[in-house]
Amino acid sequence: xxxxxxxxxxxxxxxxxxxxxxxxxxxxxxxxxxxxxxxxxxxxxxxxxxxxxxxxxxxxxxxxxxxxxxxxxxxxxxxxxxxxxxxxxxxxxxxxxxxxxxxxxxxxxxxxxxxxxxxxxxxxxxxxxxxxxxxxxxxx
Amino acid sequence: xxxxxxxxxxxxxxxxxxxxxxxxxxxxxxxxxxxxxxxxxxxxxxxxxxxxxxxxxxxxxxxxxxxxxxxxxxxxxxxxxxxxxxxxxxxxxxxxxxxxxxxxxxxxxxxxxxxxxxxxxxxxxxxxxxxxxxxxxxxx
DNA sequence: AACAATTCCAACTTAAACGATAGGGATTGC
DNA sequence: GCAATCCCTATCGTTTAAGTTGGAATTGTT
Ligand code: FES
Ligand code: FES
Numbered sequence: 001x002x003x004x005x006x007x008x009x010x011x012x013x014x015x016x017x018x019x020x021x022x023x024x025x026x027x028x029x030x031x032x033x034x035x036x037x038x039x040x041x042x043x044x045x046x047x048x049x050x051x052x053x054x055x056x057x058x059x060x061x062x063x064x065x066x067x068x069x070x071x072x073x074x075x076x077x078x079x080x081x082x083x084x085x086x087x088x089x090x091x092x093x094x095x096x097x098x099x100x101x102x103x104x105x106x107x108x109x110x111x112x113x114x115x116x117x118x119x120x121x122x123x124x125x126x127x128x129x130x131x132x133x134x135x136x137x138x139x140x
Numbered sequence: 141x142x143x144x145x146x147x148x149x150x151x152x153x154x155x156x157x158x159x160x161x162x163x164x165x166x167x168x169x170x171x172x173x174x175x176x177x178x179x180x181x182x183x184x185x186x187x188x189x190x191x192x193x194x195x196x197x198x199x200x201x202x203x204x205x206x207x208x209x210x211x212x213x214x215x216x217x218x219x220x221x222x223x224x225x226x227x228x229x230x231x232x233x234x235x236x237x238x239x240x241x242x243x244x245x246x247x248x249x250x251x252x253x254x255x256x257x258x259x260x261x262x263x264x265x266x267x268x269x270x271x272x273x274x275x276x277x278x279x280x
Numbered sequence: 281a282a283c284a285a286t287t288c289c290a291a292c293t294t295a296a297a298c299g300a301t302a303g304g305g306a307t308t309g310c
Numbered sequence: 311g312c313a314a315t316c317c318c319t320a321t322c323g324t325t326t327a328a329g330t331t332g333g334a335a336t337t338g339t340t
Contacts (some may be wrong), residue, residue, distance in 0.1 A: 001143045001221075003230050003254070003263075004327065011250045028286065037243055042329050049287070055306045061337020077253060088324090090143050103177055109277045111218060113268055114143070120260040121141075128253055132152045137249045145299070149327065180299055188317070201308020202314045226297095286337075293330070297321090306317075 001090070003081075010046045010084040011077065012036050017056055018130050019091050026058075026065030046084060053083040072134060078125035090118045141230065143221075150186045151217060152176050157191040157196055158212050158270050166198075166205030186224060193223040212274060218265035230258045 012031050020027045029047065033040035048068060050056050057069045068075070070084055091114045091126045102108070153172050160167045169187065173180035187206060190196050197209045208215070222228055231254045233239045242248070 001141065001147070001225055001228055001230060005141045008231055008250065012248070032163050032231065039329055058287060059156065060287045063338060064286045085141055088141055090141060091148055107153070109273060110148065110153050112276060113273065116268070117261055117264045120264045122258045123256055124260045128256070131255065133249060136252060158295055196315060200316045204315045263289065
């Protein structure tokens with residue numbers, strides 16, 4: 001079981017962008033990539049998804065870059081991960097539509113367990129906003 | 141984020157074995173594979189790991205098969221998954237040893253989030269025993 | 281006007297993991 | 311002896327994840 005790097009990198013990028021958005025400062029892909037030691041080409045595609053979802057706004061050309069598209073308290077980790085991870089469920093059959101087509105569903109006694117795991121993950125992600133993360137780091 | 145089928149199949153296999161272990165009945169790989177619609181060759185290797193870990197015992201030859209190696213209440217899902225999934229942590233850096241070697245660890249503000257996610261998953265898995273699952277299914 | 285810094289976009293490549301298969305040896309009950 | 315089983319290892323094919331490349335469009339600066 002692993003979260004993809006897309007999700008990880010995306011969250012880290014959002015943190016960097018958030019830290020600069022106070023001063024209306026746009027951060028470039030290269031700056032983020034350098035700071036977080038991530039391939040910039042790869043990061044670009046990740047941020048592009050975040051942009052489509054409205055979590056960041058962009059400005060092209062010299063001095064361009066990215067800035068938050070919403071307030072930190074209105075961006076939670078579940079939303080970010082949902083955009084970036086292709087499918088966030090811990091197994092396919094968590095999804096009701098898949099479940100109903102599943103050969104096995106009539107006697108699958110394990111599904112309840114996966115539902116619980118899934119719910120636990122979602123809860124943590126949904127209850128953590130970008131604001132929480134920033135605050136948490138300033139505190140200590 | 142996905143749990144591998146190894147883990148899923150393993151849990152399902154354990155449930156089948158558990159349901160037969162009351163009567164000291166050994167269940168063969170083929171029976172489990174047929175019941176759960178899993179490739180038997182693949183399942184074999186999964187169960188072999190469970191055997192090495194002591195969760196099941198085996199009997200060779202005709203009428204052979206597998207039976208529980210411990211009481212259902214002494215087998216929890218975390219233990220099963222730990223044996224089957226190569227690495228159960230949601231990201232590499234959850235592990236302290238990896239963390240300490242991580243280029244980024246000095247300024248990685250996201251790790252706390254992953255730790256929380258990881259803990260949530262582990263809690264569910266640790267708090268669910270084979271006995272719980274069986275009981276849960278008999279009930280309804 | 282030239283230039284450099286940037287976002288934007290799509291195609292491609294590489295590497296690893298997953299899921300599965302194949303073949304054969306060893307053991308046991310009938 | 312034979313069929314059913316566990317046991318072990320090697321191999322394979324597909325998909326996915328991760329990263330690369332190349333280039334177009336936009337914008338500020340000199
Ligand atoms: S395998 Fe689909 S519900 Fe269990
Ligand atoms: S990347 Fe290693 S701790 Fe964040």
